[in-house]
Amino acid sequence: MATRPMTDKDAATDAFRQEVCQFLTDHFPPELKGKGNPMAGIESDLRETEPQRRWRESMGSRGWGTPTWPTAYGGGGLSRKQAAILSEELTRAGAYNPIGGMGVMMFGPTLLEYGNEQQKQEHIPPICRGEIRWCQGYSEPNAGSDLANLQTTAEDKGDHYLVNGQKTWTSGGQWADKCFCLVRTDRSDKHKGISFLLIDMRAPGVEVRPIRMISGLSPFCETFFTDVKVPKENLVGREGEGWTIGKRLLQHERTNLSxxxxxxxxxxxxxxxxxxxxxxxxxxxxxxxxxxxxxxxxxxxxxxxxxxxxxxxxxxxxxxxxxxxxxxxxxxxxxxxxxxxxxxxxxxxxxxxxxxxxxxxxxxxxxxxxxxxxxxxxxxxxxxxxxxxxxxxxxxxxxxxxx
Amino acid sequence: MAVLSEEQEMLRDMAREWVVNESPVAKFRAVRASGEPRAYDLATYATMAQMGWTGVIIPEAFGGTDFGWLSAGMIFEEMGKTVTASPLMATTLTAAAIMLGGSDEQKAKWLPQLASGAVIGTLAIDEGPHHAPHRLATTVANGRLTGTKAFVHEAHDAALFVVAAADGLYVVEADSAENAGSVRVATRHLADMRSHALVMFEGASAEKLAAGPEDLLDQLLDRARILTACEMLGMAQAVFDTTLDYLKQRVQFNQALSSFQALQHRMADLFGELAMMRSAVEGGLQALDAGMMVAQAATIAKAEANRVLHIISREGVQLHGGIGMTDEYDIGFYLKRARVLESSWGSTSFLKDRFAKISGY
CATH class of the missing domain: 1.20.140.10 (Butyryl-CoA Dehydrogenase, subunit A, domain 3)
Known part of the structure; x- marks a missing residue:
């Protein structure tokens, strides 16, 4: 078969590949080679070694941990093809993508779609840099498969919401900085009474208890909210849109789980x-x-x-x-x-x-x-x-x- | 559905439309009623040839269109949807054998005739009711081939046989004056009412396909497995779609059957299985076009086709209830054809053994 003539496109591709290789040479700590991603599992604590921290910061500041996200919010702004090249070269070098977790897999893509400008500016860049860990506040003791039956309430107090209730099966809740949460803002309608709220796990009134599982591990937690004050600007979308936004996020979750x-x-x-x-x-x-x-x-x-x-x-x-x-x-x-x-x-x-x-x-x-x-x-x-x-x-x- | 090029999409749409309009299941009913052993409609096949379907995998230099395996597979999938009977697959595989193992002379002689539809060809490989391509009693001495081939597809009108002997593949020209009386075809009526026959070669003049790779027979059979899986995919899709429609229409206890969760979850299961089957079959076609990992991909394609079509054809009848048991209803055709194809070119146990072998365990 005849060799395909080199086009501008191929040249650009090659140039990008070289850029990636140079970046890896300059920034990937050789001692991490072939070690795999220490943060791949949701059941892991975030205790980084010094080289791991450097590698995360290098990738994070470049936005390459979230390669296709827009540069305006700290992403890599790469095309899918470039992202594929990046991934190939990471594998070839025995490196890994140190930016991950629920922020990358589920929350980020959903916020990019439904969040307002201010929310995107505030929350996306720390995800891209791997600085903030997110957890998911969906299930409750009486809202498992019947998720829309959730009872955790967010009461409108003028400048803030007052959140009360209990979430469960909060994956990685004990290590998370923030929680994207489905809460009830209206009792009169099962689905339209649900809103999508972002809660700081360090806020007063948030308590987390790990649950011991049949595997002996405790990757999931119970999370209790008692009179937790949440600023109004942490509402994603409008009140009552939580079910729509929450379901969209689940599609991202399923794709990743499978x-x-x-x-x-x-x-x-x-x-x-x-x-x-x-x-x-x-x-x-x-x-x-x-x-x-x-x-x-x-x-x-x-x-x-x-x-x-x-x-x-x-x-x-x-x-x-x-x-x-x-x-x-x-x-x-x-x-x-x-x-x-x-x-x-x-x-x-x-x-x-x-x-x-x-x-x-x-x-x-x-x-x-x-x-x-x-x-x-x-x-x-x-x-x-x-x-x-x-x-x-x-x-x-x-x-x-x-x- | 695989992501297609514009050309492939056009071909698929054309095939889809043509099959629905020109070759519905009613056409197969007519063929069956005619009782002709060839079991296909001559005019329908002539149109297929005119549309270029006989030359899809054949290079342009030999009169084909060289659209590739994915394109060919899509045609067979569409034909499977209406259990369209024709010698197209047998002829396509005959061309594949010659492309893989034929000399320049053999290619020049046969490929243009196969591409134009002037010659119908078929493969004569197995010698008993089970696919066992490496236990063959057929022999060739001094260019004369002797052996008996069982359940040969589309043998009735075939002018060219690709025959597997113990030492390789041969082509036998059934219509040549030289072979008069030495190729005998005895009809075997199987439940699917298609063309099957016992073919006896008694010192028939044969030419070896000697230019191919060492594993020529396996490579050819991988192609047969993948294309057969395409037909099976179309059948599975049609049974699934028909069953889903039926569940939405049929009312019992004052409600559509489709509103019962027990049936919803069974259909969701079948939908998942069908997705697996489609991926496996398209994976096989893509492997052929790329020329990579074909043996593995072919085994996965046919094994998944066997597994999933088996379940769907069985469930399809059950979910239709009594009406699915009637000859007047089409679904029985798919059930009967399914079992024939499941046993052709490798049953599930054959394929699992082959998969383990090529994977080194």
Whole structure:
């Protein structure tokens, strides 16, 4: 095949790639190479080492942690193609994007869409620099799947709102600086009485209690608001628009929960390699246990199809601009497969794969059991699978409830 | 749906419109009623050839349009939606075999005739009811091929057979004077009422496709798997759409069936499975066009097609209730065709074994 002639476009692309490489040489601390992102999990505390801090600041001040966000608010202002090049070069250099969390994945994109100029100027730049951690104040003890039943109230006190109530399953609440919260400003209408309010977690009257989970970890918290004063300018959109804005944010959440976020972290070990470590192989190097081999192949084929689905959804949303209702399908599929994978992993390891703590177990084994248990949350949080099924049936397929 | 180029989008829209208007399921009913063993409508196929569909994957130098695999796949998907019967896929795969393994001379001889639709071709690979392409008894001695091929698709009108023998692929010209009497075709009626036959080659003159890669047969079969999966995708989509429409129309207990949550969630499940199937099938086509990781992609495509079409065709009948059991209703055609295609070019167990093998376990 003939080589394509070099165009201006290619030249610009090459120049950008060189710029990225130079930046990495100048700023990426070599001691972090291949270490992975220390802040990838929501269950992690923010205790940075000195090189980690420098790397975060370098990327943050350049806006490259949020590469496609507008430069006016501290983003990188890159095209999608440039962002892809940046990501490729980060991977090639063994580096990672140190800017992440709920601010990047969910709140930022939503505020860029619905926030006013002042709010964007105030909140987006610290997200781009990785200085502020956000948490999500959605679920309540009596508002889980029936989220719109939420009862936390924000009472209009003239120059501020007075917030009272309880949120639960606040991921990373114990480490968060701020909370984007759904509150009730009107009791007369279930959906139109909800507003989207930003609350400082350090404000007097905010109390956070971690919840111990079946995995032994405490990534979620209960959050109590008692007479918390919140400035009026922290209302996003108008009063009563919280349900619309909040749902939009959930679309961003689902996309992240299914594709990049939760599953991306699990792809470390290939199932067949793990199986060969714990089971015999025959003369040809194939797994001797043909039933197990079949189960793994069965899973790997569907996993392959899911990765192709995630890629297709990303390409389509790029072509159409923004996340879509297909995010419900991705969330439903990805979380189920992720759980299946976890079950396979501990099954492959046998009782060795159920080690809880202490001697006699490798790090992988201990991590496997925690991941398996933590993973049970994935089909419940972010809108349970049953809620996703309702969304798919009603919004996508047009199957309406009877009047 | 994959993001398409303008050209591909035009082709797809044209195929979609044509299939709906010119080749609805009623056309297949007529074909079935005619009882002709070829089991397709000659005029319909002639139109396909006129539209250039026989040459979609064939290079322009040989009279094709070279639109690529994704384009071909979209046509088969649309045809699957109305269970359109034709020898188009068999002919396309015959061309693929010659493109992969034919000499310049063989390409020059056959590709233009296949591209124009003048010659119908088909693959004769398996020798029993299971796909087992590496256990073949067919042999060739002194250019004469002997063997029996089972359940050959579209053999009735085929003038050119691509035949798998123990030592490679051969082309056999069925109509040549030399081969008079040495290629016999015996009809096998399967539940899908399409063209299937036992084909007996008795010392038929055969020419080897000797210019291809070592794994020529596997490469050809990967193409067969992917294109078959395309037809299956169209079928699954049609069954899903028809079922969804039916649930919205059918009233029981004074309400549309679609308002029952038990049925809503079943349809949401099927919708998710269909998304997986579409991604897997389009992934296969894209792998072919890119020439990368084809074996893996083909296995995923056909395995997912098998799995999902199986579920959807079964659920489609169940969700239709009694009317889905009637011959008057179309959905039974999809169920019967589904099982035939699930067993063609690799059942699910064959494909899982193959996937594990190529992945090194």
């Amino acid at each position: 594709g990049g976020g939760s599953t991306g972290r699990m792809t470390g070990q290939r199932l067949p390699d793990l199986a060969k470590k714990y089971h015999e192989t025959d003369a040809s190097g194939a797994l001797a246990d043909k039933v197990l081999r079949d189960r793994i192949a069965d899973f790997e084929i569907r996993w392959g199809a899911f990765l192709l689905t995630a890629r297709r959804a990303a390409e389509e949303s790029k072509a159409q601009g923004g996340v879509s209702e297909i995010s419900s399908v991705l969330k439903k599929l990805g979380t189920k497969l992720g759980q299946e994978r976890s079950e396979l992993i501990i099954g492959i390891m046998g009782l060795q794969g159920l080690g809880w703590e202490g001697e006699g177990f490798s790090e992988t084994e201990l991590a496997g059991v925690r991941a398996w248990l933590f993973g049970k949350a994935t089909t419940i949080y972010g809108g349970s699978t049953e809620i996703q099924n309702n969304i798919i049936a009603k919004r996508v397929l047009g199957m309406l409830d009877h009047q």
